[in-house]
Amino acid sequence: MSEPHPRTVVVLAAGEGKRMKSSLPKVLHPLLGRTLLGHVLGAAAPLRADRTVVVIGHGADQVRGHLAEVAPEATPVLQAQQLGTGHAVRIALEAAPDATGTVVVINGDVPLLRPETVTALVEAHEAAGAAATVLAAEVPDPTGLGRIVRDTAGRLAQIVEERDATPEQRALREINAGIYAFDAARLRDALGKLSTDNDQGEEYLTDVFGLLRDAGEPVAVHVAADHVETLGCNDRVELAALRRLLRDRVNEGWLRTGVSILDPYTTWIDVTVTVERDAVIDQNTQLQGATVVGAGAVVGPDVTLIDTTVGEGATVLRSHAVGAEVGPRATVGPYAYLRPAARLAEKSKVGTFVEVKNSEIGVGAKVPHLSYVGDATIGAKANIGAATIFVNYDGVNKNRTVIGEAAFIGCDTSLIAPVEVGAGAYVAAGSAISQDVPAGALGVTRAPQRAIEGWVARKRAGTASAAAAERARAAAEGASVEASAASEGEPMHEGAETVSGPATAGDTATE
Ligand code: UD1
Ligand code: MG
Numbered sequence: 001m002s003e004p005h006p007r008t009v010v011v012l013a014a015g016e017g018k019r020m021k022s023s024l025p026k027v028l029h030p031l032l033g034r035t036l037l038g039h040v041l042g043a044a045a046p047l048r049a050d051r052t053v054v055v056i057g058h059g060a061d062q063v064r065g066h067l068a069e070v071a072p073e074a075t076p077v078l079q080a081q082q083l084g085t086g087h088a089v090r091i092a093l094e095a096a097p098d099a100t101g102t103v104v105v106i107n108g109d110v111p112l113l114r115p116e117t118v119t120a121l122v123e124a125h126e127a128a129g130a131a132a133t134v135l136a137a138e139v140p141d142p143t144g145l146g147r148i149v150r151d152t153a154g155r156l157a158q159i160v161e162e163r164d165a166t167p168e169q170r171a172l173r174e175i176n177a178g179i180y181a182f183d184a185a186r187l188r189d190a191l192g193k194l195s196t197d198n199d200q201g202e203e204y205l206t207d208v209f210g211l212l213r214d215a216g217e218p219v220a221v222h223v224a225a226d227h228v229e230t231l232g233c234n235d236r237v238e239l240a241a242l243r244r245l246l247r248d249r250v251n252e253g254w255l256r257t258g259v260s261i262l263d264p265y266t267t268w269i270d271v272t273v274t275v276e277r278d279a280v281i282d283q284n285t286q287l288q289g290a291t292v293v294g295a296g297a298v299v300g301p302d303v304t305l306i307d308t309t310v311g312e313g314a315t316v317l318r319s320h321a322v323g324a325e326v327g328p329r330a331t332v333g334p335y336a337y338l339r340p341a342a343r344l345a346e347k348s349k350v351g352t353f354v355e356v357k358n359s360e361i362g363v364g365a366k367v368p369h370l371s372y373v374g375d376a377t378i379g380a381k382a383n384i385g386a387a388t389i390f391v392n393y394d395g396v397n398k399n400r401t402v403i404g405e406a407a408f409i410g411c412d413t414s415l416i417a418p419v420e421v422g423a424g425a426y427v428a429a430g431s432a433i434s435q436d437v438p439a440g441a442l443g444v445t446r447a448p449q450r451a452i453e454g455w456v457a458r459k460r461a462g463t464a465s466a467a468a469a470e471r472a473r474a475a476a477e478g479a480s481v482e483a484s485a486a487s488e489g490e491p492m493h494e495g496a497e498t499v500s501g502p503a504t505a506g507d508t509a510t511e
Pocket of ligand 2: 109232234
């Protein structure tokens with residue numbers, strides 16, 4: 001191994017990105033899990049630079065704040081006026097006066113750049129002992145980009161901006177990708193000699209190549225294998241195109257590691273997500289942030305997971321989750337909403353139209369339908385009936401509800417926190433529970449039911465209800481006449497009609 005070169009990375013991110021038409025600086029626009037700037041910093045990470053300098057200008061405070069979050073080791077350097085890419089690098093090096101070895105410069109708006117490509121560029125540059133090396137690519141449409149002009153021997157002669165180019169130069173399709181490696185000392189020297197004698201009146205970094213070459217210094221071109229990596233982003237149409245390209249790259253990567261993606265065109269996976277083998281991602285699914293999908297899990301169709309962990313063999317169908325944990329073999333949805341700190345243990349179930357926030361659902365516990373679960377701890381194997389509401393908020397404070405192991409909550413129950421239902425306890429359907437229910441007890445708060453006979457005939461005469469009631473009455477009378485004829489006055493349906501004890505939760509709870 002040769003002596004390692006000290007390396008400094010400079011990312012140019014001071015431009016406004018006018019054509020984005022945005023209050024957000026261009027480099028902060030998001031693209032599948034990172035900002036444009038975040039992607040560029042990620043591509044440069046394997047270089048293990050001694051220092052990373054990011055030149056900021058437009059939206060400096062916003063960019064500085066973002067850097068503090070995603071790359072606290074990077075040094076932001078302010079370029080108050082955007083006087084050109086050469087000027088920007090000059091300012092960056094003023095902030096790194098002791099930088100020696102290799103200076104790697106990357107435009108902040110090339111998010112598809114692969115780490116392998118930057119590394120190959122830098123290694124080729126260092127191995128050749130070049131003064132400057134530019135990453136180039138042959139592109140179908142070079143409009144707006146700087147062209148690589150070669151001499152008759154095929155060596156780099158200069159880089160010419162489109163607006164300064166001759167018609168012959170404009171016809172060239174080999175372009176400057178905006179990614180470079182320089183020898184620090186020779187770069188410094190050349191930057192001091194830049195003029196502003198061009199169509200934009202700016203200091204062009206690209207002019208360094210012509211200057212070095214004219215001084216007899218070795219300059220080189222490193223050609224990228226895949227021109228897609230060098231695509232920049234100037235407006236939102238281009239951003240959308242980059243997003244599709246990155247989606248395809250990410251999806252192909254997961255398909256190759258043994259993940260099934262049933263419809264790669266409608267599946268959007270952030271670069272920050274992990275998906276394990278044999279997971280199945282069905283269509284219209286978005287996996288974002290720090291999401292992890294475990295082996296063999298089935299996610300989708302129509303699922304959005306943000307910072308959510310899905311355990312092995314779990315199923316999530318047509319649902320939205322943020323900051324949630326779905327345990328192994330648990331099932332979610334269709335149509336569930338899991339909010340931050342919803343933690344579903346192994347084999348638990350959160351079903352249809354159920355919202356869960358800051359709650360633990362125990363092993364094998366079920367919340368199958370139409371419920372709100374907030375600030376609760378639900379024990380293993382507990383069953384929460386349809387339309388149960390965990391009343392966690394009294395208008396001032398959030399309070400917790402604790403449901404014991406294998407407790408059984410009847411449908412349409414309000415659990416008014418703070419409250420506790422003991423292990424194995426039952427709560428009758430339709431109750432409003434505000435006091436603890438001891439283990440094994442039945443908690444019930446329902447008023448007794450009464451039937452006011454003949455009320456419809458009296459109060460709703462002439463309605464369809466009254467007519468239906470009358471037909472039912474007549475039919476029952478006929479039936480009971482027949483029945484008494486057959487069995488001497490013992491109506492067959494008596495058993496069913498005379499159950500009169502307080503209905504327990506079991507009557508109306510759902511599975
Ligand atoms: C630049 C190159 C061009 C190349 C293209 C690749 C120059 C002169 N031209 O052109 O050859 O084909 O990139 O995309 O370098 N920036 C600053 N401060 C400034 C000016 C720019 O930080 O004063 C930053 C911008 O935010 C951007 C990057 O430098 O991230 C490139 O600037 P931009 O204006 O986009 O240059 P291009 O015209 O695209
Ligand atoms: Mg540009």
